[in-house]
Amino acid sequence: MSRVHDMGGRFGDGAVLPEPQDGPVFATEWHARALAVTLACGSLGQWNIDTSRHARERLSPKDYSRFSYYEKWISALADLLVETGVLTLEDLEQAAERAKDQAGGSEEIQKSHPLSSRRLLPEQVAAVLAKGGPADRQEGPVARFQPGQKVRTRRLSDSALVNGGHTRLPNYAAGAVGHIERYHGNHVLPDSAAHGLGEAPEPLYAVRFAASELWAHPEHPGDQVVLDLWQSYLLPEEVA
Amino acid sequence: MPHDHHDHPHALLPPEPALRVKALETILCDKGLIDPAALEEIIDTYQNKIGPQNGARVVAKAWMDPDFKRALLQDATEVVRDLGYYGRQGEHMVVVENTAEQHNMVVCTLCSCYPWPLLGIPPGWYKSDAYRARAVREPRKVLAEFGVTLPPDTSVRVWDSTAEVRYLVLPMRPEGTEGWTEDQLVALVSRDSMIGTGLALAAASVIEGVEASNQSVEGTAE
Structure with missing residues (x-):
């Protein structure tokens, strides 16, 4: 089962259009x-990175395809703000009205939102961006696989936890045989964290696949694709 | 045409993207949920402070110092953290080395994951459907669109960034750069060479470039 964001291997997208390497970081101001x-x-603390990725993936296939990158961001953000109760549908309607007027006649709206004390302040920006949000955890099961070991990914790429839920196993790599390239330690499982089901950390591995295992017409016999995959995406493959 | 506002509240906002952002920004400011000065600070960080010059510094050091390179390939996160390159979207770094036998290339097919502290904000093409769809299936055709053709006995390894691990390619050091300083080497390290859709620039191209920019500086002075 494939969804619109899961586009690895898709046909028909046309050429990649390289850009000058010294071009502007943001193509336009609104980006x-x-x-x-x-x-x-994000500093309001109402969601995590997996929730926000899932919000972008849940845009309707039509919107996902026609929206540019930052349109996906801003639209998914609006959806998340309403879903988490930070804003209401009426707030969005009002925002749209005011944008239409353009007069910006800033009629004072209530200043004191319960979350306003969490507002990111300018003096906090550098520290927040520098701190990041590490995904590795000490807890979780022990690594079941060793580098070099042969494994097979789950046949079905949809989330095993939530029907239609977030997962990071691309469809093109489902049911494929590969080898463990590297063990990254235990990492938060997005399939769980995106749905408020806890971090459920698991061993994460870089898994190497021959291109010929993934594509009927690989470009070159020696080519490979490596994906980062969680332990619950993988099964041991018997060595014949 | 009716929209389902309950499933997709964003449909209530103006369809034009610049206006959509403005509408959301305004109401969030009015409610005290975001601070305009903080937004300026974020934009300034990614526009002026963090970019591919960071990654280029790491690559140049690896070319010059075998011990640094060994440590980098072993545990990149710690090594680049020591240089001050750590943060959002670079919490777990792996550096992969290009050799005559193997060329590496990085993509994120599911969204657009990218090592921000080392390369900044990804370019438009990295976020495009065409790159996300095709890099894993036909990397050589994609490379050709960047003007890169690999020798037939070089294999391609594409890294699909499906978790919070971020990958940086260590390009091959160009010939004829023995004895160059770190700053001279940095000038050879293009952004695309660290994503794997390009190679490091040839030594000659930079020497010519230096002359060209000197000329234009003189031209400006007149």
Whole structure:
């Protein structure tokens, strides 16, 4: 089962269009603002990175396809803000009205939102961006696989935890045989964390696949694809 | 045409993207949930402070110092943290080395994961459907679109960033750069060479570039 964001291997997208390497970081002003508003809202503490990825993936296939990158961000952000109760549908309606007026006649809305004390302050920005959000954890099961070991990914790429839920096993790599390349330690399981089901950390591995295992017409016999996959995505493969 | 506002509240916002951002930004500011000065600070960070120059510094050091390179390939997160390159979207770093036998290339097919502290914000093409869809299936055709053709006996290994681990490619050091300083080497390390859709620049291209930029500086002075 494939979903619109899970596009690895898809046909028909046309050429990649390289850009000058010294071009602007943000193609237009609103791209920069979309990024900044999204990151600033993260500090309200109402979701994690997996929740916000899932919010982008849950855009309707039609919207996901026609929206540019930062349109996906800002639209998913609006959805998340309402779903978590930070804003209401009426707030969005009002915001739209005011944007339409353009007059910006800033009629004072209530200043004191219960979460406003969590607002990201300018002097906190550097520290927050530098701190990041590490995903590795001490707890969780022991590693079941060793580097070099042969494994097979689950045949079905959809989330095993939640029907239609978030997962990071791409469809093109489901049911494929590969080898453990590297063990990354235990990492938060997005399939769980995206749905408020806890971090459920698990061993995470880089798993190497021959291109010929993934594609009927690989470009070159020696080519490979490596994916980072959690232990629950993998089964041991008997060595014949 | 009716929209389902309850499933997709964003449909209530203006369809035009710049206006959509503005509408959301305004109401969040009014409610005290975001601070405009903090937004400026975030934009300034990614526009002016964090970018591919960070990754290029790491690559140049690896070219110059075998011990640094060994440590980098062993545990990149710690090594780049010591250089001050750590943070959001770079919490778990792995550096993969290009050799005559193997070329590495990085993609994120499921979204657009990218090592921000080392390379900054990803370019448009990295986030495009075409790159996300095709890099894993036909990396050589994609490389050709970047003007890169690999020798037939070089294999390609594509890294699909499906978790919170971020990958940086260590490109091959160009010939004829023996004895160059770190700053001279940095100038050879393009952003695309650290994603794997390019190679490091040839020594000659930078020497010419230096002359060209000197000329233009003189031209400006006149």
